[in-house]
Amino acid sequence: MSWTHDVVVVGAGAAGLTAAGGLAQLGLRVALIEAGAMGGECLNTGCVPSKALLAIAARAQAVRDMGRFGIRAQEPQVDFSGVMAQVRGVIAEIAPHDAQERFEAWGAEVIRAHARFTAPRTLLVAGRTLRAPRIVLAVGSRPAVPSIPGLDAVPFLTNETLFSIDAFPERLVVLGAGSVGMEMAQAFRRLGAEVAVIDRGPPLSRDEPEAAALVSERLEAEGIAFHRAAIRGVSSVGGGVAVALDDGDTVGGSHLLVALGRSANLHGLGLEEAGVGTDGGGIVVDDRLRTSARGVYAIGDCRDGPRLTHAAGYEGARIVAAIGFGLRARVDYRALPRVAYTSPELAQVGMTEAEAREGGGRVTAMREPFADNDRAVAEGASVGFLKVVRRNGRIVGACLVGERVGDLTMPWVLSIGGAKPTPWALSGMILPYPTRSEITKAAAFAMYAPRLFSRPARIWAGVLAALRRRLG
Numbered sequence: 001m002s003w004t005h006d007v008v009v010v011g012a013g014a015a016g017l018t019a020a021g022g023l024a025q026l027g028l029r030v031a032l033i034e035a036g037a038m039g040g041e042c043l044n045t046g047c048v049p050s051k052a053l054l055a056i057a058a059r060a061q062a063v064r065d066m067g068r069f070g071i072r073a074q075e076p077q078v079d080f081s082g083v084m085a086q087v088r089g090v091i092a093e094i095a096p097h098d099a100q101e102r103f104e105a106w107g108a109e110v111i112r113a114h115a116r117f118t119a120p121r122t123l124l125v126a127g128r129t130l131r132a133p134r135i136v137l138a139v140g141s142r143p144a145v146p147s148i149p150g151l152d153a154v155p156f157l158t159n160e161t162l163f164s165i166d167a168f169p170e171r172l173v174v175l176g177a178g179s180v181g182m183e184m185a186q187a188f189r190r191l192g193a194e195v196a197v198i199d200r201g202p203p204l205s206r207d208e209p210e211a212a213a214l215v216s217e218r219l220e221a222e223g224i225a226f227h228r229a230a231i232r233g234v235s236s237v238g239g240g241v242a243v244a245l246d247d248g249d250t251v252g253g254s255h256l257l258v259a260l261g262r263s264a265n266l267h268g269l270g271l272e273e274a275g276v277g278t279d280g281g282g283i284v285v286d287d288r289l290r291t292s293a294r295g296v297y298a299i300g301d302c303r304d305g306p307r308l309t310h311a312a313g314y315e316g317a318r319i320v321a322a323i324g325f326g327l328r329a330r331v332d333y334r335a336l337p338r339v340a341y342t343s344p345e346l347a348q349v350g351m352t353e354a355e356a357r358e359g360g361g362r363v364t365a366m367r368e369p370f371a372d373n374d375r376a377v378a379e380g381a382s383v384g385f386l387k388v389v390r391r392n393g394r395i396v397g398a399c400l401v402g403e404r405v406g407d408l409t410m411p412w413v414l415s416i417g418g419a420k421p422t423p424w425a426l427s428g429m430i431l432p433y434p435t436r437s438e439i440t441k442a443a444a445f446a447m448y449a450p451r452l453f454s455r456p457a458r459i460w461a462g463v464l465a466a467l468r469r470r471l472g
C-alpha cells in the first residue's frame with residue numbers, strides 16, 4: 001500500500017492547526033487541508049471578532065457609566081463602520097499565527113481545497129488522491145438552524161455573517177441565550193441597538209444558576225428584553241422580522257441573529273466510505289480521540305464534546321503526543337474551564353454544584369464575594385463572587401462571576417486537575433481562550449518547546465512514522 005503522507009489533517013482551525021503544526025515540527029510528512037479561511041471559526045467568525053466587538057462595546061458602556069465616578073460624559077456616538085474596521089483590524093493582527101506560510105515553513109503541505117473520503121484512509125483533495133496511515137478530522141462545526149416554521153423564508157444572521165455586516169442592526173432579535181447569544185446581545189445593546197433575547201430555557205443554562213442570574217440581571221438592567229418561551233414561528237414584517245412565541249407574545253426587530261447551538265461539519269466528507277461513525281452530537285470518538293475507523297481521529301468541534309477553542313487546541317496537542325510520540329494520550333476534562341465574556345464575566349472550571357451532587361458523595365460549597373475584595377471595591381466593580389465546590393473534601397468545581405474573572409481560573413484549573421504549579425504542569429494547563437492568563441502557559445511551554453521538537457524527538461517520531469508506513 002503506498003502512502004502519500006504520514007498524516008493528513010483536515011481543517012485548519014484551532015484543532016487542526018495545533019495537530020498539523022506539532023507533527024510537522026517533528027518532521028512527519030503532513031498535509032493540512034483547508035476549504036475555507038486559515039484559522040477556521042475562532043479567528044474569522046468566532047472568538048476573535050466577538051471578543052473584539054465586546055471590547056469596543058465595553059468602551060462605549062464605560063462612557064455611559066462615567067457619571068458614577070464623578071466624570072461627566074455624553075451618550076457615546078457610535079460610528080459602526082469604525083467599529084467593524086477595528087474588528088477586522090484585530091483579526092488581521094492575529095491572522096499571521098494561523099497563516100499558510102507559517103505551517104509551510106514547518107514543512108507541512110497546505111492544500112486549500114475540500115477533502116472527501118473515497119475509501120478508508122484515502123481522501124480526494126483538489127483532484128489528488130491522498131493516502132496516509134493516520135488521518136485527523138478537525139472539520140469544526142456550523143450554526144445549527146432548527147426547523148422553526150418560517151425561518152427558512154426570512155433573512156437571518158449567524159456568527160458566519162454577523163461580523164461582515166455594514167448596516168447597524170438597530171433592533172436586534174437574538175434566538176438563543178447561550179454564550180453566543182448573550183455575548184452578542186450585550187455587545188450590540190452597548191453599541192446602541194434595541195435588543196431582545198429569546199430562549200426556551202434560562203440564559204447560560206449550563207452554568208451555576210446564581211452566577212448566570214447575575215449576568216442576566218446586568219444585561220436586563222442595560223436594557224435587554226428577555227423572553228423565556230418556545231418559538232412558534234418567524235415571519236417577515238415590513239423590512240424586518242417578527243418572532244411568535246408560544247406564550248402569545250410577538251417580538252419584532254430589524255435583524256434576527258440565530259444562536260441556537262451547533263452541528264458538526266460532516267456534510268460532503270464521505271464518512272461512510274471510511275467507516276467513521278457519527279451520532280447526533282458529531283463524530284463519535286473514544287477518550288483517545290479515535291473514531292470507529294482504523295487510523296482516523298476526530299478533534300475539536302466536529303466530535304461530540306465541549307466546543308471551545310482551548311479544548312480544540314488541547315485535543316490537537318493530544319494528537320501530537322499520540323501520533324508523534326506513540327503515547328496513549330487520553331483526554332482529561334475534569335478541570336476544563338469555560339468563560340462567557342459578558343460583563344460581568346462568568347467563568348466555570350470543572351463541575352457546577354448540581355453536577356457534583358449528581359455524582360453523589362458529601363458535597364459542600366463555599367462562596368467568597370467580590371464585595372470583600374478591596375481591589376474590586378476600589379474599582380467600583382464589586383458585583384460577583386467565587387464559589388468553590390468540594391466533594392468528599394476534594395475541590396471538583398469553581399465558578400467565578402465578576403469583572404474579568406476569566407483571568408482568575410488558573411489556580412482552580414491546577415487544583416482540580418491535581419497538579420502542582422511546576423513549569424511542566426503550567427505548560428500543559430487547559431486555560432480559557434482568550435484570556436491574559438494564557439501568557440503563563442505560553443512562557444512555560446516556550447521552556448519545553450526546544451526539547452519537544454529536538455533532534456532526538458524528531459528521530460523517535462521518524463522511526464514511528466516509518467513503522468506505520470510499513471505496517472499501516
Ligand SMILES: Cc1cc2nc3c(=O)[nH]c(=O)nc-3n(C[C@H](O)[C@H](O)[C@H](O)COP(=O)(O)OP(=O)(O)OC[C@H]3O[C@@H](n4cnc5c(N)ncnc54)[C@H](O)[C@@H]3O)c2cc1C
Binds near residue numbers: 033038045301
Ligand atoms: C461567535 C462565537 C464566539 C466564540 N467564542 C469563543 C471563545 O471566546 N472561546 C472559546 O474557547 N470558544 C469560542 N467559540 C467556539 C470556537 O470558535 C470553536 O470551538 C473553535 O473555533 C473550534 O475549532 P475547530 O478547529 O474544531 O473548528 P473550526 O475552527 O471550525 O475549523 C474547522 C475548519 O475545517 C474546515 N473544513 C470543514 N470541512 C472541510 C473539508 N471537508 N475539507 C477541508 N476543510 C474543511 C473549515 O473550513 C474550517 O476552517 C466561539 C464560537 C462562536 C460561534
Ligand SMILES: NC(=O)c1ccc[n+]([C@@H]2O[C@H](COP(=O)([O-])OP(=O)(O)OC[C@H]3O[C@@H](n4cnc5c(N)ncnc54)[C@H](O)[C@@H]3O)[C@@H](O)[C@H]2O)c1
Binds near residue numbers: 199
Ligand atoms: N465564550 C465562549 O467560550 C463561547 C462564546 C460563544 C460560543 N462558544 C461556543 O460555541 C457554541 C455555540 O454557542 P451557542 O450560544 O450557539 O449555543 P449554546 O448551545 O450555548 O446555546 C444555545 C441556546 O439556544 C437555546 N435553544 C436551542 N434551540 C431552541 C429553540 N428551538 N427555541 C428556543 N431556544 C432554543 C438553548 O436553550 C440554549 O440556551 C457553544 O457550545 C460554546 O461552547 C463559546
